[in-house]
Every structure is written in C-alpha cells, then in structure tokens.
Amino acid sequence: MVEVPPMAMKFLRQRVSLRHLRLVLVLDEERSITRTAERLCISQAAVSKTRSEIEKGIGAPLFEWFGHRLEVTPVGKCILQSARRIAAELECLSDEFALMKSGMGGVLSIGTRTISGQPFLARVTAAFKKAHPAVTVQLDDTDLGSLLERLSKGSISLLYGRFDASCADAGLEAQPVMGDRIVVIASPNHPLANQRKISWTDLVKQSWVLTPEGYMGRYGRDYLAAELSRHQLPFPTNLVETQSLLLIMTLFQSGDFLTLLPEGVAAQLETRGLASVLSVAPVGPVEPVCLMWRSDTAMPPAARRFRDVALELLRADEQQRLEEEAAAVKPLRGIEARRFETVQGARKQRSGTTSAKRRRAPKEIIGELA
Template sequence: MGSVPIPKANKNRCLLSKWLTCRMSHPAPPIIACPMPAETFAHTLLGRLKLRHLRIMLALSEMPTAAAVAARFHVSPAAVSKTLAEIEDIVGMPLFERNRRGLHLTEPGREMAAHAAVLLAQLERLAESLQAVRAGSQGALRIAFRTMSVQPFLARAMSDFYRDNPRVEISVIEGGIGELADQLVDGSLDLLFAYDDPRLSLPALRTAPVVPAQKVVIVASLYHPLLTRRKLAARELSGQQWCIPVAGSRMLHLLHTAFHTLGAPAPSLGIRTSDVAATASLLQAGHFLAVFPERIAAQLTLAKVARVLRFELGSRVEPVVAVWNDELTPRTPARLFRELVMRRAGETLMAEPVPLLAARAVAAAGIRKR
C-alpha cells in the first residue's frame, strides 16, 4: 500500500513547526548594537543640545511633573514633553521613568541633571562677569563664616582686598551650615569658612585648612572667685554658673564629652546661649564660666571681658577650613581673595600676637578700649 501524499498547505505547516522547534532549542545569539564612538557622540551632543534643553532637564529633575515645569516656564505641558523627547533622542537613553506619581530620574538622567546644573551655573557666572565689565566694576565676592575664630583674620584680609580692589562688591552672607553648603553648590556663595564638618563632604566641594585644630578652654568672668585657685576639680566646675552652649551645638558636644571623660556630670546651671556677644555681656554682668576655642578666648581676654581658667579640659575643635565649589570656574574676585587667604594662612595668621575681639561682641558687651 503506497503512502498517502500530504497536501501542500499541511506540509508547509509541518515544516514551519519543525523550524520553530529547532530555533527554540538553539536560539540565535542576540544582536548587539554597536555603540556610537565617543567622539561622534560628543559631537552629536554638542551640536544638538541647546540651552532650553538644559533648563527643562534641570527643572524636571527638581519638580514632580511636566505640568509643574510648564507652569514655571509659561509653556504647555505638551511643549515640555516634546522637549524631553528631544533630549532623550539626542542622548539615546531614557532619562526618566514614568509612573502615576510623576517622573523619576534614571541613572543617565541623574548624570544629565547634575551636569546641567553645573553648566547653567557656569553660564550665569559668565553673564555676571560680562555685566560687571559693561558696568565698569570688578564683579562681586560673596563669603560666609561660621566661627569667630577666623573673623579677625578675615576682617584684615577683606579690608586689604577691598583697598586693592575697590570696585569689587563684597558681601558677607549669614546662614546655617546646611544652607550655606547648598549655596556653595548652586554657585550663589563663593567661599565659606567653617569648622570642618561632615555636611561639607559633598562631591562638588573642596576644602583647605585655614586655622589648625584648637584647644577648647574654660573662660571665667574677670573677677570670678575660681581664678584665684591653683587646683580645680571637674565636679566643682560642674556645679558653677555657666553660659551653656545651646542644644545640638559643637561646643555643647565637646563640653559634655570632656566632663564625661573626666568622670564628672556636665554643667547644667546657668543660661543657654551660643552667641559670643551675649556670652561676653553675661561674663561682664556676673560670675559665669563659658567654654570656647582658645582663639576666641584670646579675643575675650584681650578685650578684658574674661580670663582663661587654669584647667585642662583635654578637648579640641576641628580645623577651620575654607570651602568652595571646585566644579565651577570661580569668579575672578573669589579666586583672587582665596589665593590671598591661603597665602596668609601660613604666614600672618600664625604670626598674629593676639587676635582682636570681633566688633560685634565688643559692641554688645559695651566694651571700651583702654
């Protein structure tokens, strides 16, 4: 009996089934797209990326939705979405993940946003410099300091710098350490002088020591009874009337740590303040003790506000550092002032006989030079 011929349609289906089974058992290697050469990619990026792309990218990284960004720039959400699509087409990678709660940066998106922030800050500095030239000035210098240990030194440096550069607009900015660190990152602050602090350990920031680590000492009112004593015990000091640093401050932590190490309770009687001017006034008004880095204590001693107590706390404060944004091209006045400060840090600062009491503390305490 001969074989029954298979109809052509059924035969084709049979062959297709066998081919699919074979391919599933032995899959072909994946096709890997050849990455664009780095030089070509750089040319593409520089040739197609525009300032509006950077602005939209940075805004999207800071705001949750395209609608919020659209409101900021007074355009439609569709225009923002179109710009984002252009950016992603240029870089060839998704920069955001979309979900119901809005947009979230991908890893390439985080890189893009970080560099967009730097580039826009650089362009702002360029605009400032050009405007300063047009206006006939020498630009602006914005500095801040978070400790009086460095204030007399900085006052001399600023005075000398202003004498040589009278057309530079110098501003001293106030704020908390976290706020000032943010201003360094966004470029609105040029230089910060502060005790070395973990909150300054940001990728963009660079530090350099200006004042070395200092001993922490106890100062007493000019006529405090303990000044006549040759030997003092930590427990006796604990029960005295103090100007106690405020909660969360560096000096309170150092004071508590020192007394704990000495096996005595930390001081708890007195008035809580970390303000040097207020402390100077209290030291003049009554029998108080206070704790300060030795340079500030020297200022109070010279101004005849207080005297250093003969007692070793065995504690030190961190060095005072100059901090700046190393990712941004510095404004010319900032670069020149920083160079002056760093040059003098190793010369004048250590050669100072005794620092001067800061004017703010002198005025608050009602001191007159004798």
C-alpha cells in the same frame, strides 16, 4: 559613577540647549513644577513639555515623584553635575567680559561657619574691598550642611569654616588657615576666674551658657559631654541655651557664667576684659579652619581674587612668623657662642695649668700641696 545611556549621547551633543539645562537646574532647586514655572516666567505646561523633551532625548527620567515632591534620579544627578559646570563657566565668562569692560563689580557670596576664624576673614575682606570697592561681599552665616549644599549648587562661591568629614566627601579643595581647640571661659568677675587649680567637679556645679542640643558646630557642646563622661560626671543642669555669641557676652556682664569658645576668640575676649580663660585643659581635638571651594567648577573672577588675597595674607603671616623666630633665635645663639668660648677658655686654662704642673719637678708640686 552613573553612566548616561548610549541613546542620550546624540541628544546631548546635538540637541541639548541652555534652555534645557536651565530648566533642569531650577527644577532641582525648587522641586516643584509650579514654583519652577513662576521662577522662569513660563507656564506649567511649558515646564512639563521641556522636561519631557529632555527625558525623551536621554531615554531615562531625571526626576520622579515621591508624594508631592520631585526627587532626582541617578541619571538626573549626572546631568545636573554637568549642567552646574556649564552654568558656572558661562557665569565666569560673563564676569570676565564685565571685568574687561568696566572693572570688577557685582556680588560675591561667601559662606562662613566659624568664630575663631573671623579676625582673618575680616582682614581678607577689608583687603579685598580696598582693591575692589565695587564688589558687594555677602557673608552668609548659617549651618554647615546648608552652606555645603549651596556651595555644590553654586549659590555661594567660597566657604570659610571648620573642615570635617562632610567637607571631605563634598569634592572640595581646602586651604588651611588656622586651628585651635575649645577652652572654658568665665565671666570676668567669676569666683573661679583667679583660681589656679580647678576641677571638673567644681565646673559642673556652675551656671553655663551653651548652644542648644543638636545645633551644628558652634561651641563644642559635644566635646564637653565627652570630657565629662571621661571624668564620670553628669552634664551641667544649670543651663542657659542660646546660639548668639553677643547674647552670651551680654550674660557674662550680668552674672557669673561659663561657656566654651575656640581659644583664639577666648584670648581676644580676655584681652578686652570681657571674659577670663580658666586654668583647665582644652576640650576636644584641634580642628582646622579652612577656606574651601569646589575643585570641579570654574570660580568667578571675584571669588578667585578673594581666594588669592587670602593666600597672599597667609604667606605674609608665615613669613613674618619665620622672621620673628629667626630674630628670637639669633641673640640666643650669640649668648650660647660667648658661653661656649668662655667654657673653652676655662678648659684651656685648666689644661695649661695641669701641663705646667706636670713639667715641674715632683718636689715643687708636693711643696705646693703641703
């Protein structure tokens, strides 16, 4: 962890202002004095002067030029972390006052990077909007790297997607929602749709719709490559590449194609007659889908309430699952108990018959056997 120089302590405790912190935050986002000045509606000279005040008071540069772009120094990163926390706290305080005065309103921005988790996200959003109709919910779907950066800077309050190593390194708290694997699905009338035994050799020869190489996350292209490598097979060459699930489903209605999707989504499409899940083992590991938020930054009231609604639905789903399992086990126990009583009764009857035979004279028993 970077330590702030000792000479900076007096400046930070006595002279630093919100004006200083806001300038540092905007400079970090824009990485340009010109754009920072335009955004803050001040002159470029004022930007340079305020920046100079901060760096002189701290005794170290916050930003350094690399070519035509400003880059944050280690000391600058330390100051930025505190500036973001302070800005978030003030934003939350403002929201709390607004909530006390006129009810919850404003805009709640949530990043989303998952397909299989969309039904749950839709349930939470619907329940939240029913309770707080004045809050505008923005669901931003883009690549995970951008969403993680936006979450760290506070431009989104929650992130809903697959939890991986990059998330763990970002100082996030996560609540698992679900987990599933990637399965192979086919067009509804595909020749392989009704086959019970399908080999990867047959699958490689088919027409596939996949995301472009290097695209983050979506339909498990990397998992497919690993699976084919395990079978010593080449990657399919009969390809259509797109990032759009809607376009994939449209292609499925127009021809015979295969693609990869999380099993939860695939099951929904199969139920609606839009696709067929093929009889081939899933590819790749089970990856958890989580609701994530910063653990070191205050959460705005709307985001906190949205998270609480999600947790309430998760608890209700878990309770329903336990009740259904108990209801299924109860009749089974009844059958097992009756079966046990029947077996015990038969054993007692055989035992009684044997004892009776033993009490009779040997001649009588010999007569029966004869």
